[in-house]
Amino acid sequence: MHATLPLLETRRFPPLRREASTTLQVNLGYRCNQSCVHCHVNAGPGRTEMMNDETLALIPRVLAARAIGTLDLTGGAPELHPGFRGLVRAARALGVRVIDRCNLTILSEPGQEDLAEFLADQSVEVVASLPCYAADNVNRQRGKGVFERSIAALQRLNALGYGQPDGTRVLNLVYNPQGPVLPPDQARLEADYRRELGAHFGIVFTRLFALANMPIQRFGSTLISKGQFNDYMALLQASHREENLGAVMCRALVSVDWQGRLYDCDFNQQLGLRMGAEGVPGDAQTGAEAEAAARAGGLHLRDLLARDLAGAPIRVAGHCFGCTAGSGSSCGGALKG
DSSP states (O other), X not given: OOXXXXXXXXXXXXXXXXXXXXXXXXXXXXXOSOOOTTOTTOOBTTOOOBOOHHHHXXXXXXXXXXXXXXXXXXXXXXXXXXXXXXXXXXXHHTXXXXXXXXXXXXXXXXTOTTHHHHHHHTTOEEEEEOSOSSHHHHHHHHOTTHXXXXXXXXXXXXXXXXXXXXXXXOEEEEEOOSSSSOOOOHHHXXXXXXXXXXXXXXXXXXXXEEOOOOSSHHXXXXXXXXXXXXXXXXXXXXXXXXXXXXXXXGGTEEEEOTTOBEESSHHHHHHXXXXXXXXXXXXXXXXXXXXXXXXTTSOBGGGGGTOOOTTOBOXXXXXXXXXXXXXOOXXXXXXXX
């Protein structure tokens, strides 16, 4: 696989600083039942990385210590972690909003037959990846039969009350472009999804998130192999909108990898750009703690038990233009209408 970080570090992006942390986004591991071309974490069935029990147990403690209101669970397929359900229960007991970034086909995997009911019982918000409403496009991007299994999963979630107009069980869909292009207008695309999924399959959902493909990991390597990397980066930079800087997710989100290491966002995590101790305010930190974190190469989840990150500098590089280009892109979809 081609390395993209050296290319991204040559691109200058405006400096950013963190605000109060409102979301803890945790990658529980890279194991997944799918291997998608656009996957920026290079997940797949052969990956074995998985968060250990000690690190997992820190998550509810950090949520309480920092009064973080949202736990955003991702992977791989986060549901494949044996501690997934216990973590969800612990977070919900604290009154924390829990988001499950679900690939939909996991609901029909052996051993996951009751997963949909569990998510509904715990009022977990589901963010479901469905890169298109047409079967051929989805199966080409995600594998044969994925579209049909995804539709069946959405219908099952609908039957449990997800995506209904009362808004009690949130079901958001995620769109990714097929290649090195920007996503179309999110509002117009959402209307297309509603029309097509409703007419053909009777499916309803809460919102659609249109996300740009990041030029890192599997997708970035593919761009390099095809000689498209520089053109895609030029497109992202030319489409940069200054007004999106105030709404990028890294200002209020902390990303945690399967080893408990901290990053400003999930994309920095995949590039190995760890959140350092330098510049981080230390409400309860000591000089020794800061030195230890620096020696270890960056901050760990346990550091959040005693420190606030507000005001710290955010590590940026060329891939950040993927979040500010056009309408902007984050884990919650477009930043601007």
